[in-house]
Amino acid sequence: MAVEVILPRVDMAMDQGSVARWAVKNGDTVKPGDLLFEMSTDKSVMEVEATGAGVVAGISIEEGIDVPVGTVLAWILAPGEAEPQSKKPAKEPVSASDTQTLSYSDARTLTPAHDSSIVPSHEGLRATPLARRFARERGIDLKSLSGSGPFGRIEARDLPLVSNDSNALRAETAMRQWLPQGSLQRQSRGTILLVHGFASQAATWDGIGLALAEQGFDVFAPDLAGHGRSPLEAHDFESIVESLVGAIQSLAPRQNIHLVGHSMGAAACVYATQRSPKPIARLTLLAPAGLGSAIDDQFIASIAAVSDATTLRPLLDKLTSRHIDYKAKQLEAMAADLGRGRLKALSQTLVQNGRQALDICAMLSSMRCPVEVLFGVEDQIIPWTQIAALEPAIAVHLFRKAGHMIHVDEPLAVVKLLASGG
Amino acid sequence: MFTLKVFPIMRELTYAEAIREALSQAMEADPTVFTLGEDIGVYGGAFGVTGDLVHRFGTERVIDTPISELGMAGAAVGAALTGMKPVLELQFSDFVTLATEQIVNQAAKIRFMFGGKASVPLVIRMPGGSGTGAAAQHSQSLEAWFGHIPGLKVVQPSTPHDAKGLLLAAIDDPNPVLIFEHKLLYRMKGPVPEEAYREPIGKAAIRREGRDVTIVATSMMAIRSLAAAERLAAEGIDAEVIDLRTIRPMDTEAVLKSVRKTSRLMVVYEGVKTLGVGAEVSAAVAESDAFDFLDAPIVRLGGKDVPLPYNPILEKAAVPQEDEIVNAARRLVREGRV
The missing domain is CATH 2.40.50.100 (RNA polymerase II/Efflux pump adaptor protein, barrel-sandwich hybrid domain)
Structure with a gap:
């Protein structure tokens, strides 16, 4: 045939x-x-x-x-x-x-990610590139808005939910969202914010982001400071937390956000939960940093110093339990991004004298929302045994066949867990 | 408890003195470095840059040439090919028109045409810019012409610190570098370290961080934009000022990064607006992912499309002034247009 x-x-x-x-x-x-x-x-x-x-x-x-x-x-x-x-x-x-x-x-x-009627080319409609992108990412129909710019041009400030707070606005400029078809009509099951780890970016969630969106969740993921398309630089862990708090603010007026963080992003979620003016509904930590002191410090230093695809390739294999085939172009793009050296200062504040500099244990014990911790038993970056530091009230899920990137090794199981009642 | 912070008091030099110091340190360190040009010996240079160098290094290394730009440029290219490191001074950058054959057809291309077996470590220094009442044939900003030629690097220092550091980097460079100095800056003073330091060619400097609008500027316009930014700050407009310092190779990444933050871009340059630095910067943004961060049209403030007038009022009107930069940035931020 x-x-x-x-x-x-x-x-x-x-x-x-x-x-x-x-x-x-x-x-x-x-x-x-x-x-x-x-x-x-x-x-x-x-x-x-x-x-x-x-x-x-x-x-x-x-x-x-x-x-x-x-x-x-x-x-x-x-x-x-x-x-x-x-x-x-x-x-x-x-x-x-x-x-x-x-x-x-x-x-x-x-099904197509964008209903073509949501993001039309808008004949005769005037909007800035920034306003158009915000509308595209949020599924907002520009025709429903009136513009405050010259000749009625729609600018970013004319869009709903775009806060005037410049910090939130800037965080928003690097936010990724997954929109299944018909997302405007359906009843939302809640908002999930996926927070990537060190040297990663929002795109790491592509697999599970869409799956969660298709199950009715509003799913967002920021590029944290110093990562991906974020215009902010990461001088230290504090910059990471600040950019995450900004991302959470940019989701206002949504309530009951479910934060899902991976590795360094998980530690950032714990800090941000404490600082967020609005209560966080639920906290899911995948292979979190900050539970113990052991970490593969060589890995962190090496990934921050990556200059080309050849040095990057063997490092990626440490992240997952199964072997992932990356295309040469993907590797080159990742290496080029890392090669800009944006992470060097940050890496030195995360790991000092070969040990983790973060400690989230005390903060975790005072969390008001439900917390769950996921670890892969084959994690080569942070040993899963650090769960011993957790209090009994915190749920622990161990994945026998997963490495550090649990959401890559076991995407279906992770989606099932996140979509369940918690 | 108090901790006492001690700030070293840095010596200040004028832009002209900083250039002279760079030349003198390069000539002390490397016997193949020499300088040539019109009236740069006993007279000390039309703008006093070379000063007393002839008395310290002699007439073999500080060479007064006849009034023939093509001849002196040819001599400099030839010397560079034999392994010398000439620093050629053209009295006014306008006279570069006479030397373009040697610069564009020879210096820029020799390395490529000989498969990398020869190189031309040549530096050409020349004052450009208006504001001294020197009229149409002595006031132009022609840097963009040379930015269009593959094989040339084009540098525009705006501070005494950069004038020294970029000149030393240019002398080290194995390929031809053109330095467009600015007549109005020669007497400007600023901190200059005593050691022979280098500033990287191709790297912009962020003179002021801000979040509302990115002002990309060169040379004298970077100075004016910075002053304008301080006035804008008093009105609550937070402008980021990027001094390109080198227009080829251009530090596009610095511009894109800033635009992703501020969402607005204004380019201020002294060369005529048409087909100039502003077009290059604007296009770089429009072609990149930073396009999706723009929340207003891009604005170019360039020189008027006229031969520079002698009349001092018209001369001022022909190039961007501080007031104009303030007004344009205010309108761009507040109203989204100019």
Whole structure:
């Protein structure tokens, strides 16, 4: 049967893309794994490989032309088979993880992240790029707003929920949100804020962020100071906490936020819970820093000093129990980000004389909200045995086969836990 | 308990003295460094930069040339090719038009055309800018011309500290570096360390941190923008001032980072507005992910598209002044336009 070659979705914020370069032409014979084309999104260029064997036919989209996700770009035909007439996709667009070859049988079927009516190009509507981005990330219809700028131009301050507090505004500029289709109409099951760890960024939550959003939660994740797209610099742990408090403030007027932190981000969540003017509903700490003094200090120093993909690759293997295939381009992007050296000062305040400098134990015992701690038994960065420091009132969940990145090793179990009553 | 903080009192030099000190330290440290130009010997330079250097280093290392910019530039490129490190002074940067063949077609390209086997460690110093009543042929800001040529580095120091540090870095550089000094800055005083330190070429300086608007400026305009920012602060507008210091290679990352924070961008430069530094900075932001952080149009304040007038009132009107920077930034922040 003819296999469709479609433009896959590789990023949740993606609704269109283009073929940067065709590697095949009509009439070429391909087998699974052969390079079909390079696609470019607004973030990257990736390779897309054939998932079936046969003859390429029906290439009609030229290189460089933007088309919606899911567009059928060509067909792979069995010998003697005729080209199907319709160019409409036979299925919903599929999600492509960067780490595996696209395969239609096992790829997860997703609905588009953004309803096209939510983020239209707005003919005649005037809004600044910042206002447009905020609207896009929050699922706000710009047509419903009136602008205070020249000629009615909508500016960031015209959007609801954009606080005038510049600290909150700045934190917000680096916030990631996952929006499943129809997110505006549904009843929200609550707000979850996912807080990444040292040398990571909001994108680390992509797997579980969307899954939680699809289950009805409003899910956000900030890039903490010094990380990812955050404009703030991390001079020390205090900068991290400040940027997290700003992120929490930017979610006002939402109530009952569930904070989920990983590693250093977990420690930051504990500090932020104490400082937040609004009560935090629940605290989930994945492999938290600050329970004991032991830590792989070499790892922290090495990751802060990464200069290229070669030095980065072996470090990544320490984070998970299962082996993850990163593409060369992904590694280079991560290494380039780390290579900017933004984390050096921070790393020295987190680990001193080979031991953790943070201590969250005293603070944890005075938490008013339910707290749960998750650890992977195969954690190579922070030993799971540090749970011995926890008081009996704190729930502990151990994952036998997970490493430090529990949400990467055991995403389904983590989602189940977070979505449950707590 | 008290702790007494002792601040070392740093010596102050003028911009011209700082340049002279850099030249003198480079010539002391390295016998291949020498300087040449019109009237730089006994006369001490049209703006007094070389001063007494000829008496200390002799006429073989402080060379008065005939009035032929093409000739002296050719001699400097040739000397550089043989391993010398010439520092050429052009009396006014406007006269660089006569030396462009040597700079653009020879100095900038030789390294590439010889596959890296030859290099041209040449420095050209030249005063640019208006404000001295020197009229159309002695007041231009032509730096953007050279920023357009691959193979050249273009530097614009705005403080005595940077004038010394960037000149020493330029002399160390194995490739041609053009330094556009500013006539109005030669007598400006500022702290200058005594040792022979280097300031990195290609790195901007954040002169003032702020969160409401990013003002990217060069040379004299960085000084004016900083003064404007202090006045804006009194009105509750917190401006960040970035002094580019080098326009090629440009420290785009510093600009993007700032725009991601402030959401507003203004570029202030003395060269004519059209096809200049402002266009390059603006485009760099518009092409990057910082685009999504813009909450107002980008504003360029550049020189007027006219030959610089001799009339002192018109001369002032032809380049951005402090009042204009204050007004433009205020309107940009408060009203989202200029």
